Amino acid sequence: GENVEQHPSTLSVQEGDSAVIKCTYSDSASNYFPWYKQELGKRPQLIIDIRSNVGEKKDQRIAVTLNKTAKHFSLHITETQPEDSAVYFCAASPPWSNTGKLIFGQGTTLQVKP
Amino acid sequence: GAVVSQHPSWVICKSGTSVKIECRSLDFQATTMFWYRQFPKQSLMLMATSNEGSKATYEQGVEKDKFLINHASLTLSTLTVTSAHPEDSSFYICSARPGQGGLGNQPQHFGDGTRLSIL
Numbered sequence: 640g641e642n643v644e645q646h647p648s649t650l651s652v653q654e655g656d657s658a659v660i661k662c663t664y665s666d667s668a669s670n671y672f673p674w675y676k677q678e679l680g681k682r683p684q685l686i687i688d689i690r691s692n693v694g695e696k697k698d699q700r701i702a703v704t705l706n707k708t709a710k711h712f713s714l715h716i717t718e719t720q721p722e723d724s725a726v727y728f729c730a731a732s733p734p735w736s737n738t739g740k741l742i743f744g745q746g747t748t749l750q751v752k753p
Numbered sequence: 754g755a756v757v758s759q760h761p762s763w764v765i766c767k768s769g770t771s772v773k774i775e776c777r778s779l780d781f782q783a784t785t786m787f788w789y790r791q792f793p794k795q796s797l798m799l800m801a802t803s804n805e806g807s808k809a810t811y812e813q814g815v816e817k818d819k820f821l822i823n824h825a826s827l828t829l830s831t832l833t834v835t836s837a838h839p840e841d842s843s844f845y846i847c848s849a850r851p852g853q854g855g856l857g858n859q860p861q862h863f864g865d866g867t868r869l870s871i872l
Contacts, residue, residue: 682864682866685861738804
């Protein structure tokens with residue numbers, strides 16, 4: 640089955656700096672890759688997603704890149720702000736599960752220092 | 754749009770009690786809902802996929818007789834933790850995906866989660 644590895648597990652940056660979180664997946668047929676942000680005690684919220692027919696997607700300060708050959712995708716946050724501090728999860732959706740099942744990475748705790 | 758409501762948000766009960774958690778999609782229909790379990794500072798572990806009108810699909814290692822799932826309508830799925838014990842204490846989160854069938858490339862939207870504490 641699909642396996643998703645996420646790195647780093649923790650990331651600390653200064654306000655205004657960029658943050659990059661990387662994920663790798665094992666099933667080359669996976670075709671959908673969302674990123675979720677989860678604040679302490681709250682629900683995961685979708686912040687950006689990318690499909691396998693696209694190599695890059697950007698939404699204001701957030702961007703995601705996908706390298707299908709290498710089977711990895713990355714989240715890029717520019718001009719980080721303290722409110723970006725949270726746990727970020729990547730996920731992959733294997734196509735053999737036509738229910739939309741997601742396999743999540745282990746999570747990255749991002750701390751943005753003022 | 755795409756709001757998912759989960760109740761209750763917090764449950765404390767005695768060992769041996771059965772606990773029912775509800776997950777509702779408020780503004781869309783969801784043929785499929787998902788139930789996750791999350792331990793502190795850990796990732797989301799998929800427990801089962803809830804299918805409207807049919808049996809749930811459980812992940813390996815999840816006891817289907819322990820975690821009963823019912824998806825009676827296109828907007829409601831329930832998870833019942835039967836005869837709960839302290840080791841069942843956890844944060845349970847549901848999610849729903851708009852639409853019916855098709856490829857797995859639509860966003861999942863999460864409920865607020867239920868913090869279950871078994872004494």
